[in-house]
Amino acid sequence: MAVCSLRVINFRTRYCSGESKFKKPINFSRFAIRFNSSSSSSSQGVIASTMAYEKELAAAKKAATLAARLCQKVQKALLQSDVHSKSDKSPVTVADYGSQAIVSFVLEGELPSEPFSLVAEEDSGDLRGESGQETLKRITELVNDTLTSEALDGFSTLTAEDITRAIDNGKSEGGSSGRHWVLDPIDGTKGFLRGDQYAIALALLHEGKVVLGVLACPNLPLASIGSNQQHSGNEVGCLFFATVGEGAYMQTLDGSSKTRVHVSATENPEEASFFESFEAAHSSHDLSKSITEKLGVKVPPVRIDSQAKYGALSRGDGTIYLRFPHKGYREKIWDHAAGCIVVTEAGGVATDAAGNPLDFSKGRFLDVASGIIVTNQKLMPQLLRAVKESLNEKASSL
Numbered sequence: 206m207a208v209c210s211l212r213v214i215n216f217r218t219r220y221c222s223g224e225s226k227f228k229k230p231i232n233f234s235r236f237a238i239r240f241n242s243s244s245s246s247s248s249q250g251v252i253a254s255t256m257a258y259e260k261e262l263a264a265a266k267k268a269a270t271l272a273a274r275l276c277q278k279v280q281k282a283l284l285q286s287d288v289h290s291k292s293d294k295s296p297v298t299v300a301d302y303g304s305q306a307i308v309s310f311v312l313e314g315e316l317p318s319e320p321f322s323l324v325a326e327e328d329s330g331d332l333r334g335e336s337g338q339e340t341l342k343r344i345t346e347l348v349n350d351t352l353t354s355e356a357l358d359g360f361s362t363l364t365a366e367d368i369t370r371a372i373d374n375g376k377s378e379g380g381s382s383g384r385h386w387v388l389d390p391i392d393g394t395k396g397f398l399r400g401d402q403y404a405i406a407l408a409l410l411h412e413g414k415v416v417l418g419v420l421a422c423p424n425l426p427l428a429s430i431g432s433n434q435q436h437s438g439n440e441v442g443c444l445f446f447a448t449v450g451e452g453a454y455m456q457t458l459d460g461s462s463k464t465r466v467h468v469s470a471t472e473n474p475e476e477a478s479f480f481e482s483f484e485a486a487h488s489s490h491d492l493s494k495s496i497t498e499k500l501g502v503k504v505p506p507v508r509i510d511s512q513a514k515y516g517a518l519s520r521g522d523g524t525i526y527l528r529f530p531h532k533g534y535r536e537k538i539w540d541h542a543a544g545c546i547v548v549t550e551a552g553g554v555a556t557d558a559a560g561n562p563l564d565f566s567k568g569r570f571l572d573v574a575s576g577i578i579v580t581n582q583k584l585m586p587q588l589l590r591a592v593k594e595s596l597n598e599k600a601s602s603l
């Protein structure tokens with residue numbers, strides 16, 4: 206049984222000792238309150254006590270929340286800017302790198318006694334040459350502004366080199382042994398640019414299995430977004446999180462108390478609504494139309510960007526999520542790891558189009574047969590049959 210006790214920890218000690226990769230001492234004068242669990246989860250298998258991964262979850266929530274603050278600042282400035290800069294990709298670049306730097310920096314600092322491995326989407330290659338200097342300067346300012354104003358007041362300013370090093374922590378190959386953090390610093394960049402949905406998606410792999418996931422969705426309404434529901438209230442900003450065997454939860458991004466979430470219990474596909482990519486280039490809308498017609502789904506699809514779809518599904522806004530990328534596209538683990546554990550812990554099932562479980566243990570890529578489908582346990586057999594029929598029809602029409 207784990208004991209929760211309040212412990213005061215000096216950030217200066219924590220962020221500067223042990224395995225830290227930061228050459229420059231980082232001076233934190235702020236004190237943090239952390240839970241100290243007497244049941245060490247790190248070396249006792251994937252499912253240990255009921256308090257397993259508690260300190261990792263706290264660190265992940267903190268990292269994703271701070272990264273979300275940075276992204277919100279950039280998106281706000283982007284949406285206020287003129288038409289010219291809206292077609293300019295640089296704001297999202299700055300937010301992508303900044304988000305990755307913050308998550309890397311916070312995780313490494315919060316968990317100093319653990320070896321740190323991060324599999325993340327971005328790397329600093331494009332920032333290192335002469336042409337990247339202006340962007341790197343903007344990222345460095347943004348990260349420093351965010352950490353100063355939002356949480357880690359009192360720390361000494363990070364240099365551009367600190368930032369590139371934090372970003373490049375993300376080069377790990379992951380795999381089936383040990384622990385690896387998995388990060389998409391902005392999932393749904395197209396949605397981010399449009400002012401729509403995006404997510405900061407962070408998960409932890411342990412011995413090849415996803416054991417923890419956090420999804421920060423800054424623009425997702427707190428109220429349901431399903432096509433069957435009346436929209437009520439316009440408050441936005443959700444944080445979903447789940448630890449293996451302990452259920453899935455949602456709270457507001459600004460930190461309200463958590464609520465346990467469950468997938469929809471709908472067994473009748475005629476009552477089900479479904480989610481898919483906003484961008485037809487990311488997932489075939491024709492195929493999902495064929496599948497949902499076979500099932501008898503009556504309402505039109507809810508199309509939104511990013512793993513916010515997994516979050517919405519985990520709280521029952523809809524019943525089905527279909528994703529069929531076009532030929533040649535290879536899925537990456539950071540595009541599904543966090544969403545997958547959130548929806549699974551909420552009672553759902555995520556498989557590839559052939560019904561195989563998703564295997565996150567093979568490195569940076571996630572090799573799947575044809576696509577990814579998600580629904581509740583009761584509907585999955587029916588959905589799999591419809592998917593198989595539609596895929597066969599598509600193959601024979603080619």
Ligand SMILES: Nc1ncnc2c1ncn2[C@@H]1O[C@H](COP(=O)(O)O)[C@@H](O)[C@H]1OP(=O)(O)O
Nearest residue numbers: 391392393394482483486487510511530534540
């Ligand atoms: N051609 C593509 N097909 C499918 N997914 C893509 C493609 N290009 C990028 N993606 C990634 O897939 C996800 C988009 O999914 P969705 O349509 O559900 O928002 C994002 O993670 C996006 O990456 P990124 O993280 O850079 O935005």
Ligand SMILES: [Mg+2]
Nearest residue numbers: 389392393540
């Ligand atoms: Mg992504």
Ligand SMILES: [Mg+2]
Nearest residue numbers: 326389391392
């Ligand atoms: Mg991304």
Ligand SMILES: [Mg+2]
Nearest residue numbers: 326391393394
């Ligand atoms: Mg990308």
